[in-house]
Amino acid sequence: MFNNAGVLAESKPEVTVNANLLGCIYGTEIASTHMRKDRGGKGGRIINMSSKAGLTDLPNVPTYCATKHGVRTYTISKSNHPSVEDTGVEYAVLFPGCVLAGLYLKLIEDRIAKQGKPSVARNEYLEIPLSRLLDGFLKLVTLEKMNGAMLEVTPDEDLFVRMEKVVIGSTYPPSL
Structure with missing residues (x-):
């Protein structure tokens, strides 16, 4: 299953959270239930779409970032569950930049229509074609073992990533 949702409505956080995070959770749970080998299914793979915003913090869209970080942590937590081997269901996350389609193109069009300029600062590093x-x-779906994979898609390459805890000290801000 490819679980994809992308809503950007900072002025209506419940809309963004319901679509981007809860939609992902409910979709994953329903698909997992039907796929589970230990419950009569054949196993399978679930790829949840996050975003570059799930790997970084973007100050202009904090609710969107929160939902995409949530997709990441939810999916990786599912992949690390002790019974994942018994279920036969694998979980992975895809992190694209701004895909030149749908939501991103609509943001640009809306801003041009309202203010004569794009709604977001165009950044070629973040923009990727749908292809x-x-x-x-x-790349994810054809891996021999996909469970727990996190793949960032950039305009030029695919990068497997991992989030790690980094200790910066016992005081804040840390002394340099």
Whole structure:
């Protein structure tokens, strides 16, 4: 299953949270229940779409970032569950930049219509064609073992990533 949702409504956080995070959780739980080998299913793979915003913090869209970070932690937590081997269901996350389709193009069009300029600062590093997203998806789904994989899709390459705890000291701000 490819679980994808992308709503950006900072002025209506419940809309963003319901679609981006709860939609992902409910979709994953329903698919997992049907796929589980230990409950009569055949196993399977679930790839949840996050975003570059799930790997970084963007000050202009904090609710969107929170939901995409949530997709990441939810999915990786599912992949680390002790019974994951018994279920036969694997979980992975895809982190694209701004895909040149749908939500991102609508943001640009809306801003141009209202103010004569794009709604977001165009950043070629973040912009990826839809074909790059498909390449990343295919890379994940064809891995021999996919469970727990996190793949960032950039305009030029696919990068497997991992989040790690980094201790900066016992005081804040840390002394340099």
